[in-house]
Amino acid sequence: MSNVSLPDAQLVARCRAGDHEAWRELVQRFSRYVYGIAVQAFRLPEHDAEDVFQEVFARAYERLHTLRDDAAVRPWLAQLTRRLCIDRLRAGSHEELADEVEPREADDTLARLDEALSVHEALAGLPEHCREILDRFFARDESYHAIGEALSLPAGTIASRISRCLAKLRVEFEGRNLPPAPS
Amino acid sequence: MTPAHRYDEERLAELLAALPPPPEAWVRAAEELPLARRGLDELVARAEADAEFRQALIADLEAAVAGAGYEPDPLLLAALRERVVRL
Numbered sequence: 597m598s599n600v601s602l603p604d605a606q607l608v609a610r611c612r613a614g615d616h617e618a619w620r621e622l623v624q625r626f627s628r629y630v631y632g633i634a635v636q637a638f639r640l641p642e643h644d645a646e647d648v649f650q651e652v653f654a655r656a657y658e659r660l661h662t663l664r665d666d667a668a669v670r671p672w673l674a675q676l677t678r679r680l681c682i683d684r685l686r687a688g689s690h691e692e693l694a695d696e697v698e699p700r701e702a703d704d705t706l707a708r709l710d711e712a713l714s715v716h717e718a719l720a721g722l723p724e725h726c727r728e729i730l731d732r733f734f735a736r737d738e739s740y741h742a743i744g745e746a747l748s749l750p751a752g753t754i755a756s757r758i759s760r761c762l763a764k765l766r767v768e769f770e771g772r773n774l775p776p777a778p779s
Numbered sequence: 780m781t782p783a784h785r786y787d788e789e790r791l792a793e794l795l796a797a798l799p800p801p802p803e804a805w806v807r808a809a810e811e812l813p814l815a816r817r818g819l820d821e822l823v824a825r826a827e828a829d830a831e832f833r834q835a836l837i838a839d840l841e842a843a844v845a846g847a848g849y850e851p852d853p854l855l856l857a858a859l860r861e862r863v864v865r866l
Contacts, residue, residue, distance in 0.1 A: 620810045627809065631801035646805055653809035657816070712797035715786075719795075734795035762788040769786055 600720060605666035612660050623653060626670070628735075629713045630677050637705035638681035638698070644688075648680045655680075670713070674706065718769040726761035733758055808852075815855045822847060823862045836863050 599607060599621035607625070610618035630652050634645040655676060663672055685697035699705075716735075719727050728747060732738040733754075744751040786794075800806070822844065826833040835843040840860055841851045849855065 614813075616813050619813050623806060623809045627801050627806045628798040631805075632798055636797075646802075649801060649805050650808060653812060657812045708794075708797060712794040715791055715794040716798055730795055734792055735799050737796070737799070759788075762791060765791055766786065766788055769791065773786075 608666040
């Protein structure tokens with residue numbers, strides 16, 4: 597099984613065993629999530645977000661062996677990022693405001709980012725051409741023209757391909773989130 | 780988890796857009812952490828064995844790291860600084 601399709605717990609176990617490729621996949625898998633927490637939930641400016649981003653992964657790498665449940669790496673990283681963002685905001689605020697640095701909507705934004713990451717994980721179950729086109733259009737905000745150039749596709753076919761791939765993503769996502777069958 | 784039937788195509792599109800990628804350089808630096816750490820272990824081992832190199836690190840950490848053939852990455856320097864003072 598390639599690292600891309602490994603469940604979180606197995607990926608963490610491989611990282612802990614010193615598998616560099618597994619570590620690269622872990623960074624790829626969670627980089628957008630960590631970035632999103634820093635810039636969307638905590639509204640850090642880019643240079644502070646970069647420091648937090650690097651510190652999150654540095655600490656994760658050093659402390660991966662302290663994780664009690666390998667499957668809980670996502671909330672663990674979220675908590676680590678949150679703490680480092682708060683530290684960063686506190687360091688830059690006046691002392692008397694230090695307890696109120698967390699934006700009020702941070703919890704709502706974190707919940708939305710969690711949902712978004714689940715949708716991104718479902719992308720992994722789609723064919724490569726669908727993953728590519730959906731990511732370029734929605735997450736990277738590329739134009740039809742840019743996507744057509746990059747993927748050697750006629751620009752006139754991009755919209756219909758996006759629509760078909762979104763429908764496939766819905767099926768894939770629903771398949772991953774079916775309620776348990778009644779016993 | 781919220782029931783899946785709430786996730787129509789429009790909602791999925793919004794959620795895809797909610798996670799843009801960070802700058803590539805950030806991701807690359809994080810991916811290379813294990814390599815940086817390997818450099819760290821080698822530098823610390825050399826500092827333990829070689830008093831002259833240890834003094835060079837104490838005198839000018841960045842120059843000594845670069846002189847030893849390693850990229851003086853800020854994370855590597857910070858970690859090495861911590862380790863060297865404990866030698």
